[in-house]
Amino acid sequence: MEAxxxxxxxxGDLLWTWIVLPVVVVLGLYFTVRSDVMQFRLIPEMFRTLTDKTPRNADGEPQSVSAFQAFTISAASRVGVGNIAGVATAIAVGGPGAVFWMWLMAFIGGASSFIESSLAQLFKTRDRGSFRGGPAYYMERGLGAxxxxxxxxxxxxxxFPFAFSSLQANTIATTLTTTMGTDAAWVPWAVGVGIALLTALVVFGGVRRIASVTQALVPLMALVYLLLGLAVVAINITEVPRVFAQIFTQAWGFNEVVGATLGYIIMTGVKRGMFSNEAxxxxxxxxxxxxxxxHPVKQGLVQTLGVYFDTFLICSITAFIILVxxxxxxxxSQGIDLTQEALTSTLGPWSNIALSVIIFMLAFSSILGNYYYGESNIEFITRNETALTLYxxxxxxxxLLGSAASVQLVWNLADGVMGIMALINLVAIGLLSPIAFRLLKDYTxxxxxxxxxxFTRERLPGVGGIExxxxxLTVTGPLDVVTRGSQARKHGTHPGATGHRG
Incomplete structure (x- = not known):
């Protein structure tokens, strides 16, 4: 197993160092320049579109989940182990300078996140009263591959639903075991059974149930965690200038404390940052x-905001909790233990219990978000109900198994698989990015x-595969199909109408 x-x-290190990282940086910078730095220029639009009204069908029901609910589903996957344990690991092995590279890559990655989510919206498909899509869909419909x-x-x-969800479950089990002050072998398994049962109750209810759970959990737990972090920073306010100085000065050279070279500091910040914000x-x-x-661009903007929410708020508060x-x-220590030690050293033992609750809620919501990603891709491969049930x-x-697994093995597996997955997606969005730039131009x-x-598909002439x-009328959703057809014929705008009565 050790081998x-x-x-x-x-x-994983070879893949990230020589292939994934250069592609991530080059494409991110290309998207930034081509979009006129939209990830900064359109920040006000990101907040405006987050609260957009959801188009409804003829029965007055939402066509699918809202922009905010989609934001919370993605945030559910983003905000979890990567923000609390992953950032702690990055600081422990890369030093404070790793935080700077996490920030920089979040900003550059904001443009990549915009491109991929706008394309996902453009090439989405209808599925049982909602929408479904993602990279697999735009690879098939946009690239014909x-x-x-x-x-x-x-x-x-x-x-995601296997490796990353195992990590989330493992973090919950580790945190609760530490809080309980026991090393009994049965505890992780008991925790795993409980998490597995809760997961089953939600995931067998479909995307709307997942959205309703994450919409409630993510904002609340993120707010509580931010408040805890701000309390730690306020108590250690005199340490803040030192922390900022460490983050910026140690980003550029050797860190004698943890023995990290410049390359390792950058790599650690980028990998842990990408694991967390998923840009x-x-x-x-x-x-x-x-x-x-x-309009597809609206959700592209919302998902860029999600990158910022994850990195500049949640990851940063973890970094400051530790560094002050x-x-x-x-x-x-590495991982969640370092964050726990930092909290309890300032706020006392009660904060360990509070952190355990927060981690449970955030990690559980991440499991739900990860599950949804997998379901969307299972249904891309096959619509067989048996396959979906088996999944x-x-x-x-x-x-269940992740709760008692070897965490280091799962981390390394997840890092390697994530690198391959990122590479495939980056190639696809690089090839399709001219379409996303046309969408952005239309929106602005x-x-x-x-x-x-x-947006209507006639606004992108020459682009096929848009379902x-x-x-x-379809996009804004006030009418059902029958009514739309009769109204179109009445006004002579139906595709089969000739404009006169003959």
């Missing part, structure tokens, strides 16, 4: 595609005219 773990670690979509879907299923990874577009919006409380990182069972089993033109942008976005 497998070492091989996974070495292979179903084989590429299937390869991506398989890797995502291995990566360009190809995961968040699966949630972004589920939203009912009137633990000025000397020599021999520091649900395996996803629940992964949560409508905004300059003072309109709330509405939805038939006409404005």
């Amino acid at each position: 497998i773990n070492e091989w996974l670690l070495a292979s 179903r084989w590429m979509g299937i390869a991506f879907a398989i890797i995502l299923i291995v990566c 360009g990874l190809g995961s968040a577009p699966n949630a972004g595609a589920s939203a009912a919006v009137t 409380s633990v000025p000397d990182l020599t021999g520091a 649900r069972i395996l996803a629940v089993a992964a949560v 033109a409508q905004r300059r005219e003072g309109r709330d942008p509405i 939805c976005w038939e006409d404005e």
Whole structure:
């Protein structure tokens, strides 16, 4: 087992260092320049579209989940182990300078997140009263490469609902075991059974149940965690200038405390940052595609905001909790233990219990978000109900087994698989990015005219594979299909109408 773990670690480092990282940086910078730095320029639009009204059908019901609910589904996957345990690991092995590279990559990655989520919206499909889509869908419909979509879907299923959900469950079990002050072997299994049962209750209820749970859990737990973090920072306010100085100065050179070189500091910050905010990874577009919006760019903007929410708020508060409380990182623990030690050293033992509750809620919501990503891709491969049921069972089993698994092995497996998945998605969005830039141009033109942008597929002549976005009535959703058809014929706008009565 140790040999497998070492091989996974070495292979993952090679993949990230020589292939994934250069592609991530080059494409992110290209998207930033081509979009006129939209990830900064359109920040006000991100907040405006987050609260957009959801188009409704003829019965007055939402066409699918809202822009905000899609945001919380993606945030559910983003906000979890990566923000609390992952950031702590990055600081322990890369020093404070790793935080700077997490921030920088979040900003650059914001453009990549915009491209992938806008494309996911454009090429989404209807599915049982909601929408479904993601990278596999735009690979098939936009690039005409179903084989590429299937390869991506398989890797995502291995990566998110299996590997990453196992990590989330493992973190919950580790945190509760530490809080209880016991090392009994039965505790992780008992925790795993409880998490697995809760997961099964939600995931067998479909995307709307997942959305309703994450909509409640994510904002509340994120707010509580931010308040805890701000309390730690306020108590150690005199340490804040030192922390900022460490973050910026140690980002550029050797860190003598943890023995990290510049390359290792950058690599650690980028990998842990990408694991946390998922920009360009190809995961968040699966949630972004589920939203009912009137223009694909709206959800692209919302998902860019999700990257910022994850990194600049949640990851940063973890970093400051640790760095203001633990000025000397020599021999520091890795993962969740470091965050726990930092909290309890400032706020006392009660904060350990509070953190356990927060981690449970955030990690559980991440499991739900990860599950939804996998379901979307299972249904891309096959619509067989038996296959979907089998997937649900395996996803629940992964949560159970992950609670007692070797965490280092799972981390290294997840890192390697994530690198392959990111590479496939980045190639796809690089090839399809001209379409996303046309969407952005259409959106900004409508905004300059003072309109709330509405997209129809006729606004992208020459682009095939678009199933939805038939006409404005379909997009805004006030009428059912029969009524739309009769009204169109009445006004002579139906595709079969000639404009005269003959």
